[in-house]
Amino acid sequence: MFREKYDVIVVGAGHAGSEAAAAAANMGCTTLLITMNLQNIAQMSCNPAMGGIAKGQIVREIDALGGYSGLVSDTSAIQFKMLNKSKGPAMWSPRVQSDRMMFAQHWRERLERTENLDFYQEMVSGLIVEAGQIKGVQTSLGIKVKGDTVVLTNGTFLNGLIHIGEKQFGGGRAGERAATGITEQLIEYGFEAGRMKTGTPPRVDGRSLDFDQMVEQPGDQNPAKFSYMPETKPLQRQRSCHMTYTSNDVHDKLREGFDRSPMFNGRIKSLGPRYCPSIEDKINRFSDKDRHQLFVEPEGWNTVEYYVNGFSTSLPEQVQYDALRSVKGFENVKFFRPGYAIEYDYFPPTQLKHTLETKIIKGLYFAGQINGTTGYEEAASQGIMAGINAALKIKNKDPFLLRRDEAYIGVLIDDLITKGTEEPYRMFTSRAEYRTLLRQDNADFRLTERSYNLGLAREDRLKQMEKKRKASHKFVEFFKETSVKPEEINPILEERNSAAVKQQDKMFKILARPNVRLEDLKNINAVSRFMGHNEVDDEVMEQAEIQVKYAGYIEKEKLNADKLTRLEYVTIPTNFDYTKLKSMSFEAREKLAAIKPVTVSQASRVSGVSPADISTLLVFLGR
Incomplete structure (x- = not known):
């Protein structure tokens, strides 16, 4: 059924897993992609769109590195917009509205055309580890598959729990079961785990909506595209989105269900994304606002299904329905399915190296929501970096790292490794101190040559x-x-x-x-x-x-x-004993000992480490 041994095994075929598998295979490694359902490769679990503020820059960077996200986004797009065009070019951010089914189909087709890549459909329930080194995976049927490296990209599936009002049931996504076994095993090996929450809005029947009562949101008159390659073309026709608003009446109807909300009655204890809150969280936190925007987004060219962006919720389905019917244009709305919240396991990313390899088990890499991030783009960027570094490890070559002044991907990974996160991490332009250098228009200048030298970009x-x-x-x-x-x-x-x-x-x-x-x-x-x-x-x-x-x-x-880059070349010895630095604050010593930064520059970005602490470290290192 399988090769005797794979160079790289990728677990999960979401955005992170798909990019990881493509990168490793394109770099010449024998690669196996295992997922619970091959029909859902690169599924858009939430909104049918790619890009956006800072996220669009990430997609351009993935494309410049030779990844597939930009190409697939172009071929499945139904609308293109360059956001923030009224601001400086550092803020310009491309975004496409996607055909959800076409997006997944095109991803699968590209992966199936990729040499060195095998597929298998089953749940991975455990890892094979010997003497602190990954040796492969074991499936729920008891099948053992050998591999020199493993990339875990489990998304929201690790012990996933779906909430709709007072109802809760196991699942990694609507209609799909949760993945079990891996979290418990990793905890036994000494990993720290936590829980996070995300959510999604209802999907509705466009035939039941009155778009005349909404504000049309067309695409750009002269649309661009994501990929730098000429094989994709800008859109010749586009589908419009629409915008409408909630009201006090809508808010009152939502409040009627607050006593049955898992967010407010204690059923959900984990934190959700700060910058994409549920509608009940918005009206609770911003009680002075009498309305909130809702964006009504088509799910594709040939479907009547619409995504109600801005109405993410875990309230009882009847409360969702009654409240949404009070929104202008939604008076006769019909649901395809209600919104829901989902809780899942993640592993604080301070347990990783900058290559995304774990510090505890050699050859094991984490990418995507397992690291506490949110968003397709953030996941895909971690996936391609994990796939690249797993391949380089197989080839006994130096790892591929991106600095904060080289890519948004570098900012994202550095933030995760040095600062960690206790809530779903989302990328913004404000997180990048060198955003004038990291523009969406020059990602190819920054990254293509480096990727070509890796053997990835053609x-x-x-x-x-x-x-x-x-x-x-x-x-x-x-x-x-x-x-x-x-x-x-x-x-x-x-x-x-x-x-x-x-x-x-x-x-x-x-x-x-x-x-x-x-x-x-x-x-x-x-x-x-x-x-x-x-x-x-x-x-x-x-x-x-x-x-x-x-x-x-x-x-x-x-x-x-x-x-600042000069500090990147001041390395800290492996297993450096921070307890010797008595003049350094206790918090700094504790956090640096836990995170084990490789360079002084990385140490300077660890939360709780002050400039005075860095000065102490530099003196001790003879600098």
């Missing part, structure tokens, strides 16, 4: 990136070297309410003005000639304009990053 992807980088650099140099006469530029400046020039000035300085766009300058003779003689597409134009307008900010951020 050569055609590298050539595509180099072509774009060369073209955008040439365009920027053109602006630095080319001057424009007052009579050519002043009419444009006047139209843009920008001060006129009295003599020839460099195009670079003109374009650097905040209210002047590259689009405004396209008809100037010199610019028009340059574009006519060179390959300048929309991506090159966008890249060149950002580099001109934000040159000062980018340079300043690079200098700051370089200063």
Whole structure:
């Protein structure tokens, strides 16, 4: 049934597991993907969308690394939006509305076309460990499969418990059973485990909704796409979402069920995502608000099922129904299924190395919600990193790590490993101190070459990136070297309410003005000639304009990053004895001893460690 032994075994085929399996297999490792239901590979358990604020940057980074999330998102998209376009480019975040069924189908098709990858449908109930080293997995049927590395991506399935009002039942997702056995075994090996909660809203029949009472939310007029590769194309047609609001009447009807809410009656004791609260939590915490937004999102091209974004709930189904009928446009709503909350096991991520390998069992990696994160994008990014590092371990090569100034993925993993999390972790642009460097438009510049050197990104992807980088650099140099006469530029400046020039000035300085766009300058003779003689597409134009307008900010951020990066090269000896540092605070000694940071830079980011503590550490290390 199986190979005698696999290089990499991936447990779970959600977003983390799918990316992990693809990465390991594409790097030449014999890989087995085991999941409880092969029909639900890369299932969108919650909202039918990919990307969003900071999350869109992560999808672009996964794509630049050679992952599949961006490609699949493009081919299954029904709407595209670039969020935060009114702000600076560091905040621009791509997002697609997806066809849920098509998304999962395209993921499975891509995985099935991936060499070195085998599949098996069954529950993994235990791990095979010998002398602190992973040796494989055991299934619920008692089958043992040998493997040199194992990546656990169990999502919400570990001892999953679903709540709808006063009803509760085991399950990892609606209609699917929970996974048992692994948590208890890991605790025996010395792992610390905890419980987290997430939830999902009702799904409703679009034929029962009155969209005329809602505000239409169309996609971008000129939609872009996620993948940097030319094999996917921007959407030619799109489906609209719609927006409506709750009201005091809706809130009153929801409050009638609070005594039966598992959130308020003590049944649910774990913490849910702070930035995606349930509707009952919102009206309880923000009692001064008389309404909350609801986004009504289609689940695909050819279905009448809709997702009610903003109405996540675990209240009794009748309370959900009665309250939703009081929302404008939902007066005659019909449910496909009610919303529910789910509690599940996770393992505090401070028990991991930056490679996502566990500190206790060699060759065992964790990725996704098992690490306390929430969101498809966060899970997928951990999956590709775990898959890469498992493959590198097999090949006896150095691990692949991303710094905080190199990728949002680096920020996410560093936050998890050094700070840990007690509530579901979600990525935001505000978490990245170098977000001007980590833009969605330059993820290919940052990561493609590194991925190619790993053997993951293909050569055609590298050539595509180099072509774009060369073209955008040439365009920027053109602006630095080319001057424009007052009579050519002043009419444009006047139209843009920008001060006129009295003599020839460099195009670079003109374009650097905040209210002047590259689009405004396209008809100037010199610019028009340059574009006519060179390959300048929309991506090159966008890249060149950002580099001109934000040159000062980018340079300043690079200098700051370089200063802090120096501490990354000051390593801390393995099994360093922090108890010797009596002048360091007790909290710092305790946390550093538990987390065991590899470098002083990592130690500086551990919660509870002060600059004074780091100074003490540097003195002790002879720095």
